[in-house]
Amino acid sequence: MIVAERKSIPELLDMLPNDSKILVLGCGTCVTVCLAGGEREVSIISSALRIASKARGLGYEVSELTIERQCDNVFIEQAIEAIEKVDVVLSLGCGAGVQAIAERFLKKPVYAGLNTKFLGILEERGVWTEKCSQCGSCVLHEYGGICPVTRCAKHLLNGPCGGSREDRCEVRPDRPCAWQLIYQRLKNIGQLERLEKIEPPKQWSASLSGGPRVIIREDHRI
Amino acid sequence: MKSADKETTIVAFCCIYCAYAAADLAGSMRLQYPSNVRIIRTPCTGRLEVEYYLRAFENGADGVLVAGCEEGSCHFKEGNLIAKRRVNYARKLLAESGLEADRLKMVNVSAAMARLFTEHVREMAETVQRLGPSPLNRAKTRVQQEIKP
Numbered sequence: 039m040i041v042a043e044r045k046s047i048p049e050l051l052d053m054l055p056n057d058s059k060i061l062v063l064g065c066g067t068c069v070t071v072c073l074a075g076g077e078r079e080v081s082i083i084s085s086a087l088r089i090a091s092k093a094r095g096l097g098y099e100v101s102e103l104t105i106e107r108q109c110d111n112v113f114i115e116q117a118i119e120a121i122e123k124v125d126v127v128l129s130l131g132c133g134a135g136v137q138a139i140a141e142r143f144l145k146k147p148v149y150a151g152l153n154t155k156f157l158g159i160l161e162e163r164g165v166w167t168e169k170c171s172q173c174g175s176c177v178l179h180e181y182g183g184i185c186p187v188t189r190c191a192k193h194l195l196n197g198p199c200g201g202s203r204e205d206r207c208e209v210r211p212d213r214p215c216a217w218q219l220i221y222q223r224l225k226n227i228g229q230l231e232r233l234e235k236i237e238p239p240k241q242w243s244a245s246l247s248g249g250p251r252v253i254i255r256e257d258h259r260i
Numbered sequence: 261m262k263s264a265d266k267e268t269t270i271v272a273f274c275c276i277y278c279a280y281a282a283a284d285l286a287g288s289m290r291l292q293y294p295s296n297v298r299i300i301r302t303p304c305t306g307r308l309e310v311e312y313y314l315r316a317f318e319n320g321a322d323g324v325l326v327a328g329c330e331e332g333s334c335h336f337k338e339g340n341l342i343a344k345r346r347v348n349y350a351r352k353l354l355a356e357s358g359l360e361a362d363r364l365k366m367v368n369v370s371a372a373m374a375r376l377f378t379e380h381v382r383e384m385a386e387t388v389q390r391l392g393p394s395p396l397n398r399a400k401t402r403v404q405q406e407i408k409p
């Protein structure tokens with residue numbers, strides 16, 4: 039899922055115009071699961087904004103709504119009425135959600151209330167970790183299902199850098215060395231011989247380095 | 261009670277298994293404590309969400325006290341520990357929003373600690389007195405004054 043984190047209230051205050059009607063718009067999918075932009079967070083952020091507005095005389099009028107998915111037209115339709123009533127939208131969707139809303143409401147300022155961080159998983163209660171950086175040509179099968187592109191701080195594809203201590207990465211000692219994990223995993227599944235193969239330089243043109251990506255499925259187009 | 265107490269409101273969320281009983285006992289023991297505290301009985305402090313604290317301030321509280329069982333003796337095992345983390349988060353949000361974090365405080369008392377409960381209430385009343393009424397209420401007073409001819 040997409041993992042995001044709320045911006046601080048002072049950042050939001052900087053962004054939002056005084057004396058305006060603001061819709062805090064949540065999203066019921068990824069950002070709900072990572073506790074950043076679901077109904078609960080909409081309620082909390084709205085409350086904080088109302089407190090800040092009253093304390094500092096900012097003149098906000100804050101309303102709240104959460105739709106199932108901000109990146110999907112079908113659900114965006116459910117927000118039309120609420121969006122039309124306000125001056126600005128503070129979206130608690132991921133970066134894609136914010137842009138999807140902005141693209142459909144041409145004259146309405148839409149602001150991002152979250153910092154969209156990464157594609158990851160809930161590792162344990164309250165801890166999310168990055169797992170995939172959407173490189174565009176997945177090589178997970180070569181590495182026992184552990185992504186060196188994302189989880190090795192140096193994105194090394196042909197073995198460890200040699201700097202790890204115990205099983206920790208030298209760049210982020212709070213994270214395990216991806217190569218330690220890859221070695222262990224390949225050993226467990228009896229595929230250590232994979233490491234003998236030299237992986238050629240990665241095709242980064244399939245990643246964001248090749249410009250914004252688009253997928254067209256002719257079989258689905260009408 | 262001092263007059264400043266009358267102008268401010270403290271909301272005390274009290275767990276039914278400890279602080280609420282302690283408050284009750286304080287009454288039976290005729291212990292004095294600030295009269296501007298409004299007690300809300302809760303099934304467990306772990307039931308309280310961050311929004312509850314924010315809403316209390318939005319609706320005019322000048323201070324909020326969260327009173328749960330002593331650590332290690334929560335009726336639901338760890339409700340009070342959950343509450344502690346949520347209170348810390350809410351304090352951070354309040355500070356970001358322009359309210360003093362000290363207006364929200366979590367304390368731990370057992371059902372037998374009536375005296376300690378009253379001390380906590382008194383301490384919160386002192387904090388509120390030191391900080392003055394919540395800026396949200398000050399804004400309200402200001403507007404009312406401006407409206408008056």
Ligand code: SF4
Pocket residue numbers: 169170171172173174175176177178185186187188
């Ligand atoms: S190899 Fe690329 S697509 Fe596969 S998990 Fe890693 S970053 Fe994601």
Ligand code: SF4
Pocket residue numbers: 189190191192193194197198199200201202203206207208209210214215216217218
């Ligand atoms: S210590 Fe491991 S994870 Fe960290 S940069 Fe080196 S090889 Fe990559």
